[in-house]
Amino acid sequence: MNKIVIAVDGFSSCGKSTLAKQLAKTLNYIFVDSGAMYRAITLYFLENNIRFNDTVAIERALKNIQLKFEYVAETGKSDMLLNGVNVEQQIREMRISENVSPVATIEAVRTFAVAAQQQMGKEKGLVMDGRDIGTTVFPDAELKIFVTANTDVRVERRWLELQAKGEQVSKDEVKKNLLERDHIDTTRAISPLQKAADAIVLDNSNLTREQQLALALQWAKERM
Ligand code: DC
Numbered sequence: 001m002n003k004i005v006i007a008v009d010g011f012s013s014c015g016k017s018t019l020a021k022q023l024a025k026t027l028n029y030i031f032v033d034s035g036a037m038y039r040a041i042t043l044y045f046l047e048n049n050i051r052f053n054d055t056v057a058i059e060r061a062l063k064n065i066q067l068k069f070e071y072v073a074e075t076g077k078s079d080m081l082l083n084g085v086n087v088e089q090q091i092r093e094m095r096i097s098e099n100v101s102p103v104a105t106i107e108a109v110r111t112f113a114v115a116a117q118q119q120m121g122k123e124k125g126l127v128m129d130g131r132d133i134g135t136t137v138f139p140d141a142e143l144k145i146f147v148t149a150n151t152d153v154r155v156e157r158r159w160l161e162l163q164a165k166g167e168q169v170s171k172d173e174v175k176k177n178l179l180e181r182d183h184i185d186t187t188r189a190i191s192p193l194q195k196a197a198d199a200i201v202l203d204n205s206n207l208t209r210e211q212q213l214a215l216a217l218q219w220a221k222e223r224m
Pocket of ligand 1: 012
């Protein structure tokens with residue numbers, strides 16, 4: 001069987017990462033959460049007081065950013081390292097979620113992140129989730145999946161995730177943040193979130209994790 005590249009795109013909190021992780025684990029592929037890279041860049045900008053409209057400072061800052069994923073055997077997950085420091089917890093906080101979409105609209109940021117992502121896909125055998133993976137990062141990916149779920153289901157999932165981490169936010173706040181991000185992600189000038197023409201839509205509003213994995217695995221095997 002040939003190794004392939006699988007692109008998983010979709011809106012925030014609709015189960016993209018869950019599906020991408022399941023697929024990578026089952027196929028013994030590398031999993032890359034491209035959103036984590038935009039989140040780590042956002043964290044760096046916030047911590048170093050880089051204003052999002054200061055293009056000179058942004059270009060300079062990007063030269064000082066090194067992003068790497070580190071596989072953690074105990075959790076079976078890959079954590080995000082920003083300049084060698086594990087920032088996996090921090091990049092999931094609400095303050096990052098509130099700032100990451102504007103950061104992801106910045107051209108220099110996208111050029112930087114996309115180049116790093118394309119490098120990771122050179123050897124194939126990779127599942128990457130994000131917004132522009134099937135359209136911009138890997139337009140030739142053998143399998144492209146566009147994941148959707150209805151808004152209430154997404155809000156509930158995200159809220160439960162934040163609760164589990166002890167973050168006290170209301171469902172209304174979560175919904176507002178999700179809808180705001182949807183708007184920014186789909187309307188930005190560079191690589192907006194959109195379904196690639198050859199992507200398969202997977203609406204998982206009423207699917208269990210096992211059911212969505214079975215579907216995606218079948219599509220993957222047909223393309224290997
Ligand atoms: O998947 P996520 O919610 O962790 O992504 C965080 C933000 O990063 C999201 O608001 C949009 C942006 N993003 C992007 O623009 N392109 C990607 N390939 C992945 C994420």
